[in-house]
Amino acid sequence: MSQTVFEKSIRSRPVYGVLQPRAGTAHLCVADGEGAGAIRDLFAKAGADAPAMLAKTHIIYVPGANGTDEFASLEALGAAQCHRSPSFWAAESRLRKVLADAHMGLQVYLAGTETLIGLAQRDVMEAGLPHDAVQTEHRGSLSRRVQCVHCKGITENVTTDPYVCSHCGLNLFVRDHYSRRLAAFQGVNIDAEEPGNVPPAVERFK
């Protein structure tokens, strides 16, 4: 699967690139689901430098919410460390430790869903890494992590618009407004003015 092409969007939407190998003292790859493909492509691009790069690489991989699990293909790369975690939340303490222990020159590569990239990027920012040390590439599901602006509860893997808040039960439309601090889009009550007048849910974020 190739990188994702996004429809035209508004300004707070994150912009993703294509991972490129860079010279670094160490390399940290965090990916989920189809993001494994971006990591494989990254090392393929490194060519003859790949073995030396892999000897300094730590990969953290989370299977996709849609069931995609390509961990075996990453393990086969032969990185110094390659860890499979059942969820991002299970992996987060490991990720934070790696970031806290990092020395100057660490290169970070994030690949997969917007949710995985957003959550990992938040940890990277909090760790104080320079933002030019981080690359991102979107692959796989367009599902969104959305915060209900009313009850503040976050619903993961939202694929339809509108959707029902998993915390307070309000019908929310997904506004194209994104907070990097929350790593979430904003959900706003769609039938606030006319309660009960809710359009049918459409699968917008497959």
Add this chain to the structure above:
Amino acid sequence: MGFEFNNETFRNDFTFRNSERAIKRFPFPFDRDDYMYSVNMEPHVPGRPGSVFEHAFDVDEHYLAEMRDRDLVLKEDPLRCQSLPHMELAGWDLLELIMESKARDYPHWFELHKTGKRWTWINKPMQIEQTFTFLDPSTLPYGPMEYITRQTQGDFTLQDQRDENLWIEAGMVTTQADWSLDFDIGMSFHEWHAPVPLAHEKGVFDRALKFLLKLQHGAPVRRFNWTHTVDPLLDTSPENYPKWGPTRTEITMENLGQRMHLRVELQTLWRLPRSNAIAFPIRCYLIKYDELVTMPKWARRMHRVVRDIHPDLAAYKGFLRNRDLMTAWLAQYDDGAPTSPGWWPED
């Protein structure tokens, strides 16, 4: 000053009203008969005596009622006031700016006495006398930004400046036109303006950011923004949208004059001296349509602006649903006569 503070409410029974004096000095935001976004900034210099521009921070007849309403909002939702840890110095800058301005401009209500770092602040309308040590937060009951903005009308945000950008990283936001500080805090200039339609394409935000990055201490600027609100509800927050949203469906030709309000924000921008942050006070003024049309020039012009506005703007500002009704109602007060340039009611 020749007026008393109103005993009024901005919720439930909505007893808010403007006196004749308040109507005459209302900051009507349209200097011509049509409206489109622009970087409409001008120096925030003292304006005509009696106008809302006379002083740096206008204190009007709604002061005490607005401060009571702010306290109620904060009790319900403490997330309306937030400050990221590195913004405390900017909070002190803001406290100093407001205290010095009010003590200078309204000496009969506010006093500031300094003995070195030991300051005594007297706010007579709110019956507050506080001695504290400047830059020592343990000597105030709240953080410096929260302390002073609990005593000052209008919302406030503080923007840090770094990487050639502005970052909204602190704020007191309880009288907002449907935006969430809790969601937007930490965003860059273009990120927090992202939902605004039409303006990005016109380059408005690129030019505004370039301008603001060069804002100088001692040379504040101001601009207007505006929308409409059903009932004099200061707290039109997205958080509470399910509570106030239904009122938009209750407007009729009969109740429109009493319930539809023009909502004007007088926004000022100040470079702060120690933190190099920018303070952004957003002062909200409300006026009922019945009050607005007592000024014939404003009635004519309001009709033309509402009638001709781009539908995307009416939708973003939240009055598209009632726009036709508002146009019909205002048409009663528009005889087609020309209006004079500028916003002053009787020029």
